[in-house]
Amino acid sequence: MKIAYLAWHGSVHTRRWVAWFAARGHEVHVVTCGGGDARDVDGDGRPVELAYQVHDLGEPRVGKLGYLLKMGAARRTVRALEPDVVHAHWLTSYGLLALACYWRGWKSAPPLAVTAHGDDVLIAPRSRALRPIVQRVLRAAQLVTVPSDVMAEAAMELIRPSDPPRAGIAVFQYGVETARLAQVGRLVRAERDPRGSRPDEPLRIVSARALLDLYRIDALVDAVGLLHHRGVHVHCDLLGDGPGRAALEGQVERLGLATHVTFHGAVTPGVVERFVAASDAYVSVSESDGVSLALLEALALGAVPVLSDIPANRPWVNDGSTGVLVDIDPTSIAEGIVRARDMAGEREQLAADNLAVVGERADRDTNLAACELLLDSLVGVSWNPEPVDADAVTDA
Numbered sequence: 001m002k003i004a005y006l007a008w009h010g011s012v013h014t015r016r017w018v019a020w021f022a023a024r025g026h027e028v029h030v031v032t033c034g035g036g037d038a039r040d041v042d043g044d045g046r047p048v049e050l051a052y053q054v055h056d057l058g059e060p061r062v063g064k065l066g067y068l069l070k071m072g073a074a075r076r077t078v079r080a081l082e083p084d085v086v087h088a089h090w091l092t093s094y095g096l097l098a099l100a101c102y103w104r105g106w107k108s109a110p111p112l113a114v115t116a117h118g119d120d121v122l123i124a125p126r127s128r129a130l131r132p133i134v135q136r137v138l139r140a141a142q143l144v145t146v147p148s149d150v151m152a153e154a155a156m157e158l159i160r161p162s163d164p165p166r167a168g169i170a171v172f173q174y175g176v177e178t179a180r181l182a183q184v185g186r187l188v189r190a191e192r193d194p195r196g197s198r199p200d201e202p203l204r205i206v207s208a209r210a211l212l213d214l215y216r217i218d219a220l221v222d223a224v225g226l227l228h229h230r231g232v233h234v235h236c237d238l239l240g241d242g243p244g245r246a247a248l249e250g251q252v253e254r255l256g257l258a259t260h261v262t263f264h265g266a267v268t269p270g271v272v273e274r275f276v277a278a279s280d281a282y283v284s285v286s287e288s289d290g291v292s293l294a295l296l297e298a299l300a301l302g303a304v305p306v307l308s309d310i311p312a313n314r315p316w317v318n319d320g321s322t323g324v325l326v327d328i329d330p331t332s333i334a335e336g337i338v339r340a341r342d343m344a345g346e347r348e349q350l351a352a353d354n355l356a357v358v359g360e361r362a363d364r365d366t367n368l369a370a371c372e373l374l375l376d377s378l379v380g381v382s383w384n385p386e387p388v389d390a391d392a393v394t395d396a
Helices: 012-023 063-081 094-102 131-140 149-159 178-191 217-229 245-254 269-278 293-301 330-341 344-361 364-379
Strands: 002-006 027-032 053-056 085-089 112-115 143-146 169-171 203-207 234-239 261-265 281-284 305-308 324-326
Touching: 002 012, 002 063, 002 094, 012 027, 012 364, 027 063, 063 094, 085 094, 085 364, 094 112, 094 131, 112 131, 112 364, 131 149, 143 149, 143 364, 149 169, 169 364, 178 269, 178 293, 178 344, 203 217, 203 269, 203 330, 217 234, 217 245, 217 330, 234 269, 245 261, 269 293, 281 293, 281 330, 293 305, 293 344, 305 330, 324 330
Parallel strands: 002 027, 002 085, 027 053, 085 112, 112 143, 143 169, 203 234, 203 281, 234 261, 281 305, 305 324
Antiparallel strands: none
């Protein structure tokens, strides 16, 4: 099957998804606006050779409006590929480019699949400008995939009164490498001194979200300040970058937390995994989410999650037994971090319970194999389900 993906290649999640399909023997093309030179690295730090082709249309120059200027190039590129199926990720950007591919007539046009990831169906439709775009993309697709039931309901509401997609709305996550991540988590925890053996060791907090307003890193920083002023020896590692960094750095300075909060910027997935596995609390207090892949990876790594009490997070954590749910305010977050610290004695059981949940519902091989079957059905082919070559799929 020849698959044309419209997606941002700069995202490690995009690269992992398309690499999986390439490893299955499909001819995979990624049409992207920037990020075409992004590469993952192996365990020795060497770039991994791509098993698929990237067609970079260049970065949009004027934000979201820049995608309007990329529509012609996207249409020409995708049509020239003559794919069996077009699959767009994110409805408000690459979904728009996918729509453009079908304008002005496309003889023997292939079916369109689209995948939403969170705010493209939960937040973007609140905008008068974006809502009609999202609706047109959803109504044009023969298959829609989303990572949660909440998002499926939101997508169906946007599609009405039109008929649902021919192949339906499928609910599944990208998935994560459960077995590999669990092994990483066990090794990192085994290397670490048990809590209490070093009195000078701080309570270690990790965030692996981008520095965006949506993720409320500011509330986490305030919570770190509260803990510090209560006499808790604490350190917070922020793994990620974004437009909110300058404001957050200023906040850290004002609160006198320069030695208690470290901005690491964008780091490799392997570095993220080690920080998360070694943490006492993995904190994510987003105001809205689909299903966070960073959370699923943290659960597989055996971290103790402290999460905002929102619909996207509740299905993944039982408050007080497999993690902590908090309100998005500094006091509640600080108290949640302390609760997570106090669960240290139950860490291995918690890790096992969370791994079981992720393994059952969010294993990458299982979930992408399900997606492959849906695409097979959409295209009308029968693909021989040989085992995935794990060595050919990026595991960075």
